[in-house]
Amino acid sequence: xxxxxxxxxxxxxxxxxxxxxxxxxxxxxxxxxxxxxxxxxxxxxxxxxxxxxxxxxxxxxxxxxxxxxxxxxxxxxxxxxxxxxxxxxxxxxxxxxxxxxxxxxxxxxxxxxxxxxxxxxxxxxxxxxxxxxxxxxxxxxxxxxxxxxxxxxxxxxxxxxxxxxxxxxxxxxxxxxxxxxxxxxxxxxxxxxxxxxxxxxxxxxxxxxxxxxxxxxxxxxxxxxxxxxxxxxxxxxxxxxxxxxxxxxxxxxxxxxxxxxxxxxxxxxxxxxxxxxxxxxxxxxxxxxxxxxxxxxxxxxxxxxxxxxxxxxxxxxxxxxxxxxxxxxxxxxxxxxxxxxxxxxxxxxxxxxxxxxxxxxxxxxxxxxxxxxxxxxxxxxxxxxxxxxxxxxxxxxxxxxxxxxxxxxxxxxxxxxxxxxxxxxxxxxxxxxxxxxxxxxxxxxxxxxxxxxx
Numbered sequence: 001x002x003x004x005x006x007x008x009x010x011x012x013x014x015x016x017x018x019x020x021x022x023x024x025x026x027x028x029x030x031x032x033x034x035x036x037x038x039x040x041x042x043x044x045x046x047x048x049x050x051x052x053x054x055x056x057x058x059x060x061x062x063x064x065x066x067x068x069x070x071x072x073x074x075x076x077x078x079x080x081x082x083x084x085x086x087x088x089x090x091x092x093x094x095x096x097x098x099x100x101x102x103x104x105x106x107x108x109x110x111x112x113x114x115x116x117x118x119x120x121x122x123x124x125x126x127x128x129x130x131x132x133x134x135x136x137x138x139x140x141x142x143x144x145x146x147x148x149x150x151x152x153x154x155x156x157x158x159x160x161x162x163x164x165x166x167x168x169x170x171x172x173x174x175x176x177x178x179x180x181x182x183x184x185x186x187x188x189x190x191x192x193x194x195x196x197x198x199x200x201x202x203x204x205x206x207x208x209x210x211x212x213x214x215x216x217x218x219x220x221x222x223x224x225x226x227x228x229x230x231x232x233x234x235x236x237x238x239x240x241x242x243x244x245x246x247x248x249x250x251x252x253x254x255x256x257x258x259x260x261x262x263x264x265x266x267x268x269x270x271x272x273x274x275x276x277x278x279x280x281x282x283x284x285x286x287x288x289x290x291x292x293x294x295x296x297x298x299x300x301x302x303x304x305x306x307x308x309x310x311x312x313x314x315x316x317x318x319x320x321x322x323x324x325x326x327x328x329x330x331x332x333x334x335x336x337x338x339x340x341x342x343x344x345x346x347x348x349x350x351x352x353x354x355x356x357x358x359x360x361x362x363x364x365x366x367x368x369x370x371x372x373x374x375x376x377x378x379x380x381x382x383x384x385x386x387x388x389x390x391x392x393x394x395x396x397x398x399x400x401x402x403x404x405x406x407x408x409x410x411x412x413x414x415x416x417x418x419x420x421x422x423x424x425x426x427x428x429x430x431x432x433x434x435x436x437x438x439x440x441x442x443x444x445x446x447x448x449x450x451x452x453x454x
Contacts, residue, residue, distance in 0.1 A: 003443035014172055021441040024176050027131075030169030035127035037165065038094075039119040040083045042075040051075050052117035054085075056093040059106045063142040067112070075118060083118035083125070088134040090126040091119050092141060094163035102163060103150045105141035107134060124168055132175060135185040136439065143435045146171055174440055184438050187445040195431045202420045202427070209420070213413035218362040220402050221355065222392060236390050238367045246394045252387040254351040259387050260308045261319065262338035267304075269294035274301040275336040279318045282328040282342065285357060287316070289336075296337060304337045308344055313353040315345040317360060320380035325369040327360045329353055343386050352399035358406050359391055 009019040012026050020026065030036065041053065050072040058067045075083075085091070089108040096102045105126075119125055126141075128134045140146050149171040154163055176184065222242055223231075230244040242248060251259060267276060273295035281291040296304075314330040320341045338344065347353045359365055372385045394402065437443045 003437070003445055003448065006441060006444045009441070012174065017172070017174065017440060019441075020174050021176070021444075024174050024441055026172055027175055028169065029171045029173050032129055032132040032137075032173065032175055033126055033169070034129045035089075035125060036169055037082075037125055039121045039123050039125065040073075040075060040079040041121050042073040042079055044074065045072040046074050049074065051080055052115050053083075053120050054091065054112075054117050054123070055120045056096060056101060056104070056122050059091070059093060059101075059104050061100050061104055063105050063107075063138065065106055065109075065112060067115075070115075070117070071120075073118075080118060085113055085117055085119060085125070086127070087113040088127070089113075090128070090134055090137055090141065092124045092126060092163070092168065093122065094124045094168070095122045102154075103141070103147050105138060107138040124163065124165060126168070131178070132173075133178065133181040133185055135189075136181045137173075139185065139188055139435050140173055140439050143432065143439065145173070145436060145439060176441070180446060183446045187448050188435060188438055191434060192431055195427050195434075199424050199427050202424045206417050206420045209413050209417050213410055213417075214361075214363055216409050216413075217358050217406055218364055220406055221359040221362050222364050224394065224398070225402060225405060234390070234392075236368070238371065239364050239390065239392070242392050243394065246392050248390055249393055250388045251345060251391055254348060254356065254391060254393055255346055256348040257346050259343055259345055259383060261340050261343050261383060263304045263307055264340040266339075267296045267300045267337075270297055271295065273297050275334075276339065277336050277342070278339040279321050279323050279326070279341040282316055282318055282323070282326050285328055285361060286331065287328050287336075292336075293339065301335065301337050308338065310336055310338065310344070311346065313347065315347070315353055315357050315360065316342045317345065317386065319343045319383070319386060322379070324379050324381055325366050327357055329357045343383060350396055351393060352396060352403050354403035354407070355394075355399035356391065358403065365389070365391070 006021040008022040010022045012018060012020045014026060017026065039053070042051075051074075052070045053073040053075070054067070055071060058065060058070060060066050085108045087108055087110045090105050091108065092103065092105045093101050094103075126137070128137050150163055150167065153167045153170055175181075222239060224243045224246070226243075231241040232244045234240060234242045234248045236248065239248070269276070274297070275289055275292045276294050276296045277287060277289075278293045280293065281288045283291075310330050312330050312333055316328050316330070316338070318324055318326045318341055345356065347356055368389055369381060372381055372389070393399070438445050
């Protein structure tokens with residue numbers, strides 16, 4: 001859709017804002033709000049007279065509520081009175097370890113207000129005056145119109161990417177007449193909900209494509225490509241039946257060298273040198289060199305290679321941390337070193353690396369890995385356990401055929417997923433641009449808002 005511009009505009013006096021409708025005004029945020037105060041945390045809950053205290057973890061990066069396991073705290077009477085939320089209040093995250101979350105803002109609905117809850121001291125409560133509709137303020141605060149000002153003011157004032165009440169009050173906002181604010185907020189509610197629905201559809205499509213992709217891989221590496229071949233019981237619950245002429249062997253019997261991992265010592269990182277790869281860089285079956293841990297010297301690399309030197313065709317499996325079980329293959333001859341969270345599997349002459357990679361990525365094998373997890377400070381799987389995990393091994397020509405088939409089939413799914421992800425990106429850009437245009441008066445949406453209400 002295209003939207004008309006306002007007939008009469010004027011210079012806003014703010015360079016980055018440009019022209020605004022002639023009947024709008026521009027004001028510092030603190031002139032259109034009546035409360036701008038920090039939260040409370042109180043004491044540990046006692047089980048009697050405790051209060052829900054909402055935290056920034058109950059807010060999504062997009063400014064929605066996600067209240068699943070809120071914190072209960074014991075507050076004094078004064079704390080509870082000063083920080084209790086009302087319908088229409090805005091809660092803004094002013095401190096976070098992630099720049100994506102600083103400035104995110106949620107609007108207190110009647111359902112949230114009914115919880116009789118308060119808010120934590122990492123958040124700021126904004127209560128608008130009669131001059132600014134809280135629903136419109138929510139769109140402004142979650143848009144670059146406010147976020148970029150927050151970033152500039154917080155860094156230039158404090159040198160830190162954190163916010164405070166003073167910085168929040170200093171941002172400049174365009175203020176339409178109140179009836180027009182209602183129309184703009186109503187229009188944006190309607191249009192953004194349409195976009196959000198389309199984004200949700202694309203995300204569901206991506207989930208289905210990934211599930212289908214996983215099913216194709218799992219079937220090919222456990223059942224083969226010929227549905228008519230005789231089957232046999234593998235003797236492994238998570239593997240089930242396999243073709244009768246296939247071997248089922250432990251990983252230690254399909255390698256040319258023992259399964260190994262990288263050195264356990266943390267190296268000294270330098271600005272340039274040999275890439276140092278850990279679990280973060282292993283995903284989607286490939287090594288992502290944009291996510292390496294850092295660079296190490298040639299001397300450290302040479303020392304580490306005395307234990308293990310990467311070669312093309314080596315298959316890696318993450319053996320500890322949140323991504324335990326994730327796999328990748330070495331695709332070229334570039335130099336790099338790996339760290340201890342990765343187990344390296346080098347196939348023998350009777351095992352095709354890409355078939356082995358796909359088997360390790362199958363749903364069946366991942367279930368087997370899960371059954372063998374151990375837990376300390378994090379989930380992990382030991383080297384001896386990895387060596388003894390069972391794997392199918394068809395005759396080598398059949399492995400090649402299956403690997404070739406899966407390369408072709410998975411690339412089709414990958415293309416469709418990439419298109420869906422691109423569609424999501426474009427929709428989100430459209431959403432952001434639409435909000436910016438509406439709240440800064442670059443488009444006149446009053447007529448469309450009226451039609452939506454009608």
